[in-house]
Amino acid sequence: MKTGVEKLTDVMAHFLGHTAIRLPDDVIAKLEELRDKEDHPLAKVIYRTMFRNQRLAEELQRPSCQDTGVSQYWVRCGTAFPYINELEDLLREATIQATFETPLRHNSVETFDEYNTGKNVGKGTPTVWWDIIPHSDQCEIYTYLSGGGCSLPGCATVLMPGEGYEGIVKFVMDRMTSYGLNACPPLLIGIGVGTSVETAALNSKKALMRPVDSHSDNPRAAKMEKLLEDGINALGLGPQGMGGHYSVMGVHIENTARHPSVIGCALNVGCWSHRRGHIIFDKDLNFTTDTHSHFVYEEK
Structure with a gap:
């Protein structure tokens, strides 16, 4: 005993x-949803490969x-x-x-x-x-x-107050257009907002722990989640960065109250194998x- x-x-x-x-069950369900919606020919091949990979992982009991x-x-x-x-x-x-x-x-x-x-x-x-x-x-x-791949786009900064919430959007899109390909899309994007880099970074990591289809309980943050999801999808990264209409499984924002003079902002990313x-x-x-x-x- x-x-x-x-x-x-x-x-x-x-x-x-x-x-x-x-x-996780919700990640598999989301990948199935994106696979079924995708009509880009190469993207559909990649999704089939992803699901074959998952089947073999379970059959062989290997990561x-x-x-x-x-x-x-x-x-x-x-x-x-x-x-x-x-x-x-x-x-x-x-x-x-x-x-x-x-x-x-x-x-x-x-x-x-x-x-x-x-x-x-x-x-x-x-x-x-x-x-x-x-x-x-x-x-x-x-x-x-x-x-390593999903950690590579990770970044944290403190924005000047005049940059406002538009500064958060710019920060996220800059990282996605420069590093997003390295993290094996479709991605789960965790965004943290707070005062300092460490509070924002921890918030962004916790954002990745939420269920895939969840939304912020703050309606303004939830609206930003949707706008960023649409914006990143519009980049056309697609699965594995090979092109397609859907580049993210979702965008999650977690925040704490902040100092009025600064906006701490951080990004953490989960790959398709989240x-x-x-x-x-x-x-x-x-x-x-x-x-x-x-x-x-x-x-x-």
Whole structure:
């Protein structure tokens, strides 16, 4: 019989590996929608190849993309969750376990030393962001495999106040026209707005964790999401940047209140193989997931 820490480590290792192999349910549904709407001949061929890739990944139990990225976790943990003290260490162990069991490509290179640890862990990796929830005994964990291509367009800046919200649009479109091709469209675009670069950047990362077809609860932000989606689609990047009418799965904006003198703005991008997961544990380690309906864990 496993201890609670051992079980939670094992579940997270298997869940991380599963997310590397099978895309989230909503991402698959969105790709099917874009495939069916697309009438560009080459784009349709690429979509067929994408879905064949996914079928083979599941049949062979191998990652859907050779770049399995750097593991990142966003943890929304209740103060009464019994494993809160061990959580960061066990996520590190779960990453190592998944690296060898799935397997995941070794992607953690110690900066300046240029040494690949071979375990997908290193100084500051995997990255864990925390939201602490008072008086709760549940724990939500978002997993994300951040590949090189989807990380490449990432950028953050602070706009002068006179640039206004038009400055956000210009910032996003400049990145999409210069780096969007590198991230393997169709893309999920996460935009963060706040005061400083770090708050904006974290908001943009959290935006990628939302369900694909979700919209901001602020009607003005939701309108900007739609306008940016239409604008990026009009660029004609298409799947894999080879041309087509649909270049994005969606645009998500997350914001916090800001200083009146500045507009912090950041962009993070998810590629078509958008490998995010969302799993929720109760205090007894029973769990549910709303991203991967096919995930099953059998304790051994």
